[in-house]
Amino acid sequence: MAGRASPDPSPHRPVNVLLCGVRGSMPAPGLAFHRVGGHTSCVAIEASDGRLLVLDAGSGFTRLADELHGYALRGTVLLTHLHWDHWQGLPFLPNADRDDAEVSLLLPRQGDTSAHELLARSMSPPHFPIDPSGLRGAWTWDTLDEGTHHVEGFEVTAGAVRHKGGRTFGFRVSDGDATLAYLPDHAPNTSSPAELDAAEDLVRDVDVLVHGGQFLASERRLADAFGHATVEDAVGLAVRARVRQLVLVHHAPRRTDEQIDALAASFEGGDVEVLVGREGDRLVINGA
Numbered sequence: 001m002a003g004r005a006s007p008d009p010s011p012h013r014p015v016n017v018l019l020c021g022v023r024g025s026m027p028a029p030g031l032a033f034h035r036v037g038g039h040t041s042c043v044a045i046e047a048s049d050g051r052l053l054v055l056d057a058g059s060g061f062t063r064l065a066d067e068l069h070g071y072a073l074r075g076t077v078l079l080t081h082l083h084w085d086h087w088q089g090l091p092f093l094p095n096a097d098r099d100d101a102e103v104s105l106l107l108p109r110q111g112d113t114s115a116h117e118l119l120a121r122s123m124s125p126p127h128f129p130i131d132p133s134g135l136r137g138a139w140t141w142d143t144l145d146e147g148t149h150h151v152e153g154f155e156v157t158a159g160a161v162r163h164k165g166g167r168t169f170g171f172r173v174s175d176g177d178a179t180l181a182y183l184p185d186h187a188p189n190t191s192s193p194a195e196l197d198a199a200e201d202l203v204r205d206v207d208v209l210v211h212g213g214q215f216l217a218s219e220r221r222l223a224d225a226f227g228h229a230t231v232e233d234a235v236g237l238a239v240r241a242r243v244r245q246l247v248l249v250h251h252a253p254r255r256t257d258e259q260i261d262a263l264a265a266s267f268e269g270g271d272v273e274v275l276v277g278r279e280g281d282r283l284v285i286n287g288a
C-alpha cells in the first residue's frame with residue numbers, strides 16, 4: 001500500500017490503511033459521487049501475515065475483494081455500532097464467505113444479548129435470506145467492552161461515544177508507534193462534558209483521526225437530530241486533542257464530488273491538517 005500521509009523514512013514498519021467506504025447512511029451511486037466514492041463505512045488496516053483488522057463492514061467491505069487477490073479473508077472485523085450502513089456489506093464479500101475464511105467479528109456489548117442474536121435481528125429471514133451462521137468459513141461473533149484489547153497485533157482501545165439509537169464505540173488503534181482513531185458516528189455537540197472529555201482522551205495526539213463529517217454548520221439541527229458531527233465539530237475536536245491529521249468520512253449520501261471539493265478547499269491553512277477521505281485512499285502512518 002502506498003499513500004499520501006507522512007513520507008517519514010523511519011525504520012518503524014508503517015501501518016497501512018485503506019479507506020474502503022466513506023459514505024454515511026446509504027450508498028451513493030452515480031456520476032456526481034464517483035470521485036469521492038459511494039460505498040458506506042469501512043476501513044481496512046493491514047495486520048501481519050496477510051491478516052486484516054477491519055473497522056466496520058458497510059458496503060465498502062466488498063472492496064476488499066480487490067485487495068485479497070483471490071485469497072480468503074483472515075482477520076477481525078470490529079463494528080462501531082449496528083446501524084445498517086456499518087455492516088450491510090458483511091454477507092457480500094466472497095472472500096469472507098468460503099470454507100477457508102477465518103473471521104472474528106466483535107461489536108459493542110448491549111446488555112446480555114449475544115452478538116449473533118444482535119446481528120440476526122437484521123440478518124435473518126424475512127429480512128435477509130440467511131442468518132450470520134449461514135456465512136461459510138470459520139466465523140466467530142462476540143461482544144466487546146470498553147477498554148483496551150489486543151487485536152490482530154494492535155492495541156485497540158474502545159470507548160463509548162454519543163450517537164443516536166444504539167451503543168456506539170470509537171476505536172483507537174496503535175502498534176506502539178503509529179496511532180489511528182476512528183469515530184465515524186459521533187455527536188460532540190450533544191455529548192455531556194464527561195463524554196466529550198472521554199472522546200478527546202480517546203483521540204488525543206493520534207497521527208490520524210478518521211472522523212465523521214456528514215453535516216455542515218448550516219445543518220446543525222439535522223446533525224443533532226441524527227446524532228452526528230458537523231465538519232466544524234470534527235475540526236474542533238481534532239484541534240483540541242492535538243491530532244496530526246484529520247480525515248473526514250461518513251459524507252452525506254447526497255453531497256456531490258464538487259461540493260466535497262469545495263468543502264476540502266475551505267479547510268486549507270487551518271490549525272490542523274484536514275483531508276477529505278475518498279474511497280480507495282491509502283494512508284501510510286509512520287508514527288513518531
Ligand SMILES: [Zn+2]
Binds near residue numbers: 083163185
Ligand atoms: Zn450510525
